[in-house]
Amino acid sequence: MSAITVTDLTKRYAPNGPAAVDGLSLTVEPGSIFGFLGPNGAGKTTTIKILTGLLSATSGTARIDGLDVARDRAGAMSRLGAVLEGSRNVYWTLSAWQNLVYFGRLKGLRRAAAGARAERLLTEIGLWDRRGEQVGTFSRGMQQQVAIAAALIADPAVLLLDEPTLGLDVAATRAVKDRLRALARDEGKTILLTTHQLDVVEELCDRVAVINRGRAVADLPTRELLAQSRSRDHYELRIDGDADLLLPDGFTAERGEDETVVSGRADDPETLYRLIDAIRAQGRRLHSVDQVRPSLETVFLTLVAEPAHA
Numbered sequence: 001m002s003a004i005t006v007t008d009l010t011k012r013y014a015p016n017g018p019a020a021v022d023g024l025s026l027t028v029e030p031g032s033i034f035g036f037l038g039p040n041g042a043g044k045t046t047t048i049k050i051l052t053g054l055l056s057a058t059s060g061t062a063r064i065d066g067l068d069v070a071r072d073r074a075g076a077m078s079r080l081g082a083v084l085e086g087s088r089n090v091y092w093t094l095s096a097w098q099n100l101v102y103f104g105r106l107k108g109l110r111r112a113a114a115g116a117r118a119e120r121l122l123t124e125i126g127l128w129d130r131r132g133e134q135v136g137t138f139s140r141g142m143q144q145q146v147a148i149a150a151a152l153i154a155d156p157a158v159l160l161l162d163e164p165t166l167g168l169d170v171a172a173t174r175a176v177k178d179r180l181r182a183l184a185r186d187e188g189k190t191i192l193l194t195t196h197q198l199d200v201v202e203e204l205c206d207r208v209a210v211i212n213r214g215r216a217v218a219d220l221p222t223r224e225l226l227a228q229s230r231s232r233d234h235y236e237l238r239i240d241g242d243a244d245l246l247l248p249d250g251f252t253a254e255r256g257e258d259e260t261v262v263s264g265r266a267d268d269p270e271t272l273y274r275l276i277d278a279i280r281a282q283g284r285r286l287h288s289v290d291q292v293r294p295s296l297e298t299v300f301l302t303l304v305a306e307p308a309h310a
């Protein structure tokens, strides 16, 4: 049985308004990390809010561990933990310990069970010694670790995370990535996360779905998404001075004081060679030619423009 199943899900915020989620279907296998991706406004948060029971769907079904969120909300929620972006997932004036015990009690745990679980989770994230400190005094990374621990307090099978590394520095991002990987690998948790960061997708996700305007435009193993992004060769050329060149299609130039940066996509190496020849013909010095990885946003744009990948 799948850990998360979304079937033909549609959500309209207004009765005759546009569909924020439009006939979306997805399945997430137990113990896997699933990247739920798409440009801004694609419908990711709306879908997550339906999965967490915060919003009701206009039509279609959402199931957690086989339980229909609309019909058996309590059952589905008992198998789910969530950290939503932009909402207060933990109380800043309470200590880390008080937060975890509070959320444990809210999830129906007895005080002793909530305490035992809180001790384990705080130890795992290295905050046991600081359990008495107010969460508001912690770094962003620690706050996020406490929020994830709070979502895990009742040991749910499924974890939903909206932008779990947004606004975190490099070290905190690494710590959150390591934590999520360990939760899936060592404890068999199923994780669905949204992100705009390609490194998070690359390092964590087994599979990804890309949605746009509420519809899936791709649903594939991560390695296939990355292969697609790599096969589209993006280059960056740095040229001495303020170069004025006739650029091939798909290339843009950014002129700086000392150098011009020309970047774009050359599927055919000939395009790149011709560009280099043109630069040399002008007597320009080429500082560097680098193959660069496109951002996830660029990959989305390509997929959105080519619905054949659906």
Ligand SMILES: Nc1ncnc2c1ncn2[C@@H]1O[C@H](COP(=O)(O)OP(=O)(O)OP(=O)(O)O)[C@@H](O)[C@H]1O
Binding pocket: 013, 020, 038, 039, 040, 041, 042, 043, 044, 045, 046, 047
């Ligand atoms: N409460 C609301 N009322 C009306 N429309 C809404 C509401 N919330 C979201 N929408 C619309 O629904 C669509 C999907 O939004 P949603 O927040 O689900 O996208 P998203 O993929 O999470 O975007 P982002 O990456 O920016 O968080 C957008 O067009 C948005 O404007």
